[in-house]
Amino acid sequence: MxxxxxxxxxxxxxxxxxxxxxxxxxxxxMGALHAxxxxxxxxxxxxxxxxxxxxxxxxxxxxxxxxxxxxxxxLDTDLEFCRGAGADLVFTPxxxxxxxxxxxxxxxxxxxxxxxxxxxxxxxxDGVTTVVTKLFQITEPDRAxxxxxxxxxxxxxxxxxxxxNIPVTIVTCPIIREADGLAMSSRNRYLSPxxxxxxxEIFQALQLADRLAVGSxxxxxxxxxxxxxxxxxxxxxxxxxxxxxxxxxLASQETRIGGGSGVALIAAKLGTTRLIDNQILNYSVxx
Amino acid sequence: MxxxxxxxxxxxxxxxxxxxxxxxxxxxxMGALHAxxxxxxxxxxxxxxxxxxxxxxxxxxxxxxxxxxxxxxxLDTDLEFCRGAGADLVFTPxxxxxxxxxxxxxxxxxxxxxxxxxxxxxxxxDGVTTVVTKLFQITEPDRAxxxxxxxxxxxxxxxxxxxxNIPVTIVTCPIIREADGLAMSSRNRYLSPxxxxxxxEIFQALQLADRLAVGSxxxxxxxxxxxxxxxxxxxxxxxxxxxxxxxxxLASQETRIGGGSGVALIAAKLGTTRLIDNQILNYSVxx
Numbered sequence: 001m002x003x004x005x006x007x008x009x010x011x012x013x014x015x016x017x018x019x020x021x022x023x024x025x026x027x028x029x030m031g032a033l034h035a036x037x038x039x040x041x042x043x044x045x046x047x048x049x050x051x052x053x054x055x056x057x058x059x060x061x062x063x064x065x066x067x068x069x070x071x072x073x074x075l076d077t078d079l080e081f082c083r084g085a086g087a088d089l090v091f092t093p094x095x096x097x098x099x100x101x102x103x104x105x106x107x108x109x110x111x112x113x114x115x116x117x118x119x120x121x122x123x124x125x126d127g128v129t130t131v132v133t134k135l136f137q138i139t140e141p142d143r144a145x146x147x148x149x150x151x152x153x154x155x156x157x158x159x160x161x162x163x164x165n166i167p168v169t170i171v172t173c174p175i176i177r178e179a180d181g182l183a184m185s186s187r188n189r190y191l192s193p194x195x196x197x198x199x200x201e202i203f204q205a206l207q208l209a210d211r212l213a214v215g216s217x218x219x220x221x222x223x224x225x226x227x228x229x230x231x232x233x234x235x236x237x238x239x240x241x242x243x244x245x246x247x248x249x250l251a252s253q254e255t256r257i258g259g260g261s262g263v264a265l266i267a268a269k270l271g272t273t274r275l276i277d278n279q280i281l282n283y284s285v286x287x
Numbered sequence: 288m289x290x291x292x293x294x295x296x297x298x299x300x301x302x303x304x305x306x307x308x309x310x311x312x313x314x315x316x317m318g319a320l321h322a323x324x325x326x327x328x329x330x331x332x333x334x335x336x337x338x339x340x341x342x343x344x345x346x347x348x349x350x351x352x353x354x355x356x357x358x359x360x361x362l363d364t365d366l367e368f369c370r371g372a373g374a375d376l377v378f379t380p381x382x383x384x385x386x387x388x389x390x391x392x393x394x395x396x397x398x399x400x401x402x403x404x405x406x407x408x409x410x411x412x413d414g415v416t417t418v419v420t421k422l423f424q425i426t427e428p429d430r431a432x433x434x435x436x437x438x439x440x441x442x443x444x445x446x447x448x449x450x451x452n453i454p455v456t457i458v459t460c461p462i463i464r465e466a467d468g469l470a471m472s473s474r475n476r477y478l479s480p481x482x483x484x485x486x487x488e489i490f491q492a493l494q495l496a497d498r499l500a501v502g503s504x505x506x507x508x509x510x511x512x513x514x515x516x517x518x519x520x521x522x523x524x525x526x527x528x529x530x531x532x533x534x535x536x537l538a539s540q541e542t543r544i545g546g547g548s549g550v551a552l553i554a555a556k557l558g559t560t561r562l563i564d565n566q567i568l569n570y571s572v573x574x
Contacts, residue, residue, distance in 0.1 A: 007452055104398045105416075105450035111391045129392070130451075137452040163392035164417075165294055165424040 002089045003079060007098070007138045010091045014052065014140050017088075022049035026141035026168075028132060031055040032072040032186035033081040036176040040145040041085035043173050052139050053082045054091040056098060061127030072186055091139065098134065107133045109156045109163070115250050116265060117152050117276070120240050128153055129160050136166055143169045147176075149183050151263060151278040152250065175277070177203065183277045190273040194236075199275060201234040202266050205242065206279035209264040213281035220244035220253035220262055223281070231268060240267040240274070247280065256283050289376045290366060294385070294425045297378045301339065301427050304375075309336035313428035313455075315419060318342040319359040319473035320368040323463040327432040328372035330460050339426050340369045341378040343385060348414025359473055378426065385421065394420045396443045396450070402537050403552060404439050404563070407527050415440055416447050423453055431455050436462045436470050438550060438565040439537065462564070464490065470564045477560040481523075486562060488521040489553050492529065493566035496551040500568035507531035507540035507549055510568070518555060527554040527561070534567065543570050 004010050014024055025048030027040045033055075044051045055078055062068035075092065082090050106126050112118075113125035136144065146154040154172045161168055176184045181203030182196075191199055205227040212218040212226060221244070228242040244253045247263040265278045291297050301311055312335030314327045320342075331338045342365055349355035362379065369377050393413050399405075400412035423431065433441040441459045448455055463471045468490030469483075478486055492514040499505040499513060508531070515529040531540045534550040552565045 011452075011454060100449060102446075103450045105394065105396045105447045107392065107394050107451070109392045134450075134452045137454060140454075159389075160392045162387060163390045163421075164394070165298075165421045167298060167424060167427075 001079075001083045001087055003092055004089065005092050005094060005097055007091075007093060010052070010089065011138050011140070013089055014050075014138075017050040018140065023143075024048060024139065024141045025051045026135065026139045026144045027051070027053045027087075028135050028144065028146070029053060029055055029078075030057045030071065030186065031078045032074050032189075033078045034176075034184045034186065034188075036147050036149065036184040038081050038085045039176050040147060040173050041082060041087055043171065044143065044145050045086035047143060047171070048141075050089070051087045052089045052091060052141070053087045054093075054135050054139065056091070056093050056131070056135075058098070058127055058131040059095055060099070060130060061124050063121055063123065066121070067187075067190075072189060091135075098131070106130050107160065107164070109159050112152065112156045112159055112250060115152075116241055116243070116245075117267065120267060125153070125156055129156060132157055133160070133164070133166070136161075136168055141168050143171050145171045145173055148172050149175045149185065149277065151265060155248070155250065181207070183275075185275065187273055187275065191270060195270040195273065198234060198236045199270055201231065201237060202268060202275060202277045205230040205266060206264055206277060209244065209281060210279055213262070213283050217256070219255050220281075221255070223264065224252075227264060227266065231266065236270060238269040240269065242266045242268075244281065259283050288366075288370045288374055290379055291376065292379050292381060292384055294378075294380060297339070297376065298425050298427070300376055301337075301425075304337040305427065310430075311335060311426065311428045312338045313422065313426045313431045314338070314340045314374075315422050315431065315433075316340060316342055316365075317344045317358065317473065318365045319361050319476075320365045321463075321471045321473065321475075323434050323436065323471040325368055325372045326463050327434060327460050328369060328374055330458065331430065331432050332373035334430060334458070335428075337376070338374045339376045339378060339428070340374045341380075341422050341426065342369075343378070343380050343418070343422075345385070345414055345418040346382055347386070347417060348411050350408055350410065353408070354474075354477075359476060378422075385418070393417050394447065394451070396446050399439065399443045399446055399537060402439075403528055403530070403532075404554065407554060412440070412443055416443060419444055420447070420451070420453070423448075423455055428455050430458050432458045432460055434462065435459050436472065436564065438552060442535070442537065468494070470562075472562065474560055474562065478557060482557045482560065485521060485523045486557055488518065488524060489555060489562060489564045492517040492553060493551055493564060496531065496568060497566055500549070500570050504543070506542050507568075508542070510551065511539075514551060514553065518553065523557060525556040527556065529553045529555075531568065546570050 025044030107129040180200040224244045262281045312331030394416040467487040511531045549568045
């Protein structure tokens with residue numbers, strides 16, 4: 001497995017792999033890898049001839065009051081995870097490798113980026129879409145792998161790729177959870193033992209939504225209210241949003257229109273740690 | 288020479304050319320081709336194995352009061368020009384081929400796009416950078432060719448390509464002029480015979496700037512004033528800007544700092560027709 005920080009050298013390595021007729025799979029990450037990331041690299045390994053993982057804590061997707069400076073950096077163990085999962089190349093640029101002093105170009109998905117995470121983290125998705133465009137230009141993948149945990153992110157990247165004709169297929173992989181249901185996240189390590197005990201209630205709220213969607217005729221609006229009530233009944237959780245939305249447009253769903261589906265999305269803070277999670281809802285009415 | 292309107296088919300043709308080891312040159316145009324465009328295709332032909340020209344009147348780079356609907360469409364003669372200049376493939380998408388109904392992604396060069404043309408045509412460069420990004424993703428060129436006549440445009444595209452790591456070399460080609468110096472432009476055909484007689488005064492103002500830069504110690508600020516005075520002394524021309532700017536940042540140049548260079552840029556309206564032109568200035572002081 002090669003490790004390389006130079007965009008030019010990574011691009012050259014990818015071009016050489018392409019010249020040999022290999023298909024390319026790319027797994028963009030911010031490092032601090034966990035089993036969720038490993039599942040992405042493994043999936044990429046199973047579907048492509050050449051797998052490149054990228055590890056870059058991208059400053060432009062953090063707000064001024066967010067955790068850029070304290071975001072966990074664990075490069076040595078990250079590289080071991082990548083090696084174990086079968087990556088051929090890990091791209092580990094420094095900030096100066098990715099952003100020239102006079103850089104001023106942004107890629108923006110104007111609608112989807114404004115709601116939910118975008119409303120709570122202004123500018124966040126501009127940072128994401130810009131850096132992912134750059135990573136796609138450098139690594140020129142046939143397929144790129146993202147976790148469903150960042151539901152809105154994968155939807156925005158799909159929209160961007162389609163709108164800009166970027167020749168890559170986006171593959172969204174299932175959420176990987178701890179034994180008690182907490183979605184794996186690099187930020188979970190910020191949680192105190194007490195907070196960690198509370199955190200799984202987010203998953204419990206999503207499970208409640210799932211049961212209400214499958215088993216009865218409760219409206220999406222009421223499902224959202226029940227999720228919120230569950231979370232607000234849990235001491236220590238501060239809910240930022242708890243919604244049921246159209247799975248493609250993220251527009252709030254009020255009523256079921258025949259079966260169909262939606263997505264339940266939650267963001268909540270536990271102390272200073274912000275957690276997100278989601279669950280696809282498939283509506284059906286029990287007879 | 289193939290003519291194709293489908294982005295998917297063009298991309299497949301380019302990938303096939305790449306697979307055969309060919310280098311790709313791309314010439315993006317809005318059609319209404321003239322000798323300036325022909326020089327771009329010829330240059331691309333001389334430097335690449337496979338040449339793709341694109342013909343697309345991009346609606347998103349026209350303002351609501353601009354000439355999108357009446358912009359000249361001359362596809363048959365355009366294709367003859369492309370064939371004569373040696374294009375292998377001409378990409379002729381319709382608007383619906385390029386923009387999905389729910390498209391919402393923009394590429395923006397935030398600083399350079401705000402001044403000069405950007406100030407007079409709000410949103411224009413967002414349209415340009417977005418469509419050029421799309422064309423680059425579809426045609427994946429090694430080199431792309433732009434005319435110096437749209438000086439700010441080629442500068443913005445260079446900035447964008449560097450900022451987004453798009454793996455293409457931008458080649459800027461000299462302005463092609465009519466016998467009296469008028470820069471060739473698809474919009475020249477809007478000019479009445481009387482306006483056409485006046486239009487060459489824009490070139491005369493640039494020639495004046497060139498002489499002042501080479502032959503004396505006149506400051507850039509005064510050169511700009513002399514250009515403006517020349518244009519304003521010409522009946523019928525309405526000056527939008529006449530400036531001397533840094534050739535990379537487009538910041539207004541006030542004084543010469545040792546020799547160096549700058550760029551004189553003019554935009555003026557003749558009746559309802561808007562014309563632009565420019566001239567690189569190489570400063571030297573006559574002894």
